[in-house]
Amino acid sequence: MAPSTTETITQTASQITVLRLTGEGEPPASTGSIIAGDQGPRYPRYYPVFKLDEKWPPLQVFDHKDPGARADPTKPHLLTGNVKEHILSPFIGSEIHGVQLSQLSPEGLDELALHVAQRKVVVLRDQDFKDIGPERQVEIASHFGPIHRHPTSGNIEGFPEFHVVYRDANHNRFFDRRVKERANHTSWHSDVSYEKQPPGTTFFFMLEQPPLGGDTIFSSQVEAYNRLSDEFKKRLEGLRAVHSAVEQADYSRRENGPVRREPVETEHPLVRVHPVTGEKALYINQGFTRRIVGFKVEESEYLLNFLFDHISKGADFHIRASYEPGTVVLWDNRLTVHSATPDFSHQERRHAVRLTPQAERPIAAAA
Numbered sequence: 001m002a003p004s005t006t007e008t009i010t011q012t013a014s015q016i017t018v019l020r021l022t023g024e025g026e027p028p029a030s031t032g033s034i035i036a037g038d039q040g041p042r043y044p045r046y047y048p049v050f051k052l053d054e055k056w057p058p059l060q061v062f063d064h065k066d067p068g069a070r071a072d073p074t075k076p077h078l079l080t081g082n083v084k085e086h087i088l089s090p091f092i093g094s095e096i097h098g099v100q101l102s103q104l105s106p107e108g109l110d111e112l113a114l115h116v117a118q119r120k121v122v123v124l125r126d127q128d129f130k131d132i133g134p135e136r137q138v139e140i141a142s143h144f145g146p147i148h149r150h151p152t153s154g155n156i157e158g159f160p161e162f163h164v165v166y167r168d169a170n171h172n173r174f175f176d177r178r179v180k181e182r183a184n185h186t187s188w189h190s191d192v193s194y195e196k197q198p199p200g201t202t203f204f205f206m207l208e209q210p211p212l213g214g215d216t217i218f219s220s221q222v223e224a225y226n227r228l229s230d231e232f233k234k235r236l237e238g239l240r241a242v243h244s245a246v247e248q249a250d251y252s253r254r255e256n257g258p259v260r261r262e263p264v265e266t267e268h269p270l271v272r273v274h275p276v277t278g279e280k281a282l283y284i285n286q287g288f289t290r291r292i293v294g295f296k297v298e299e300s301e302y303l304l305n306f307l308f309d310h311i312s313k314g315a316d317f318h319i320r321a322s323y324e325p326g327t328v329v330l331w332d333n334r335l336t337v338h339s340a341t342p343d344f345s346h347q348e349r350r351h352a353v354r355l356t357p358q359a360e361r362p363i364a365a366a367a
Helices: 105-120 136-146 171-178 221-226 232-237 246-254 298-315
Strands: 004-011 018-022 085-089 094-097 121-124 163-167 201-208 216-218 240-244 266-267 269-272 278-284 289-292 318-321 328-332 337-340 350-355
Touching: 105 121, 105 136, 105 171, 105 201, 105 328, 121 318, 136 350, 216 221, 221 278, 221 298, 266 269, 289 298, 328 337
Parallel strands: 094 121
Antiparallel strands: 004 018, 085 094, 121 328, 163 350, 201 328, 201 350, 216 318, 216 337, 240 266, 240 289, 269 278
């Protein structure tokens, strides 16, 4: 076995020095030399680390009270007189200026949870969030629920709550292995939907982005459901589908990456209800939904493929979220699916972090 489980980096005036820590196994991140003149990540504290000997017990079920349920519906602590909101689509998405996430009171955070549930995706501009440090970032995100610790992705040293998204000229393995042979790089998913209590309000902030490209596209699962006929909706309500972490874990093992928690498969309702807004939404995604319970293989594939196609083609209930320095994007994983757009130059660095609070067990729509 190779002598390393973790890589951290420290930045000098002219280079990035890669430090290898003693352990077993080889980290999945590339350790090759960086391109000439590159000074390395601007935020080396958030460079992804992978520890093959890091093991966690199964997640335990907990009681969850969505903070949006406590919110004043007029949102006086969030949408003040200085706030400007730009609606991106009638069905999904708002861009907000004049709110500082790090300065919101508990009441303001409750109102933010409600607003994200109502708008599905909220893009906050001009934030200091990326510079307030991991302790404070975790503290704020924890207001929305216990933060999920990802079983296979890179996190940061000392903070397993962080899911790090990193790619540069030499750390490009996920694109090369998973996307290279595909004609279409869109990959719709709802984060870790295989968990018994999947995420609710989710935080994503960019540390370093390419000058062009690297956006995230979102689709409203609420509007996708609303577009269906009443008779078809009745047929879907009451069905359950299996969401699986097995392929994700198997891929990580093949690539000599960590599997910190054994993969699970969980049944969730095909149509779920948001606990605060009461809206119904499809709850399936190509990333993790594998089959419909009680259906034969061909029946399940036929129905899921129709729904996946319906979601992916609904350009009139999609939005594209772009990033600037200081952008924080929040979305409700219960009501949306999303995909990265790996359309930027392979020589450019894209470095982002996700904090993923868990929510309630999905509530089934009445059959």
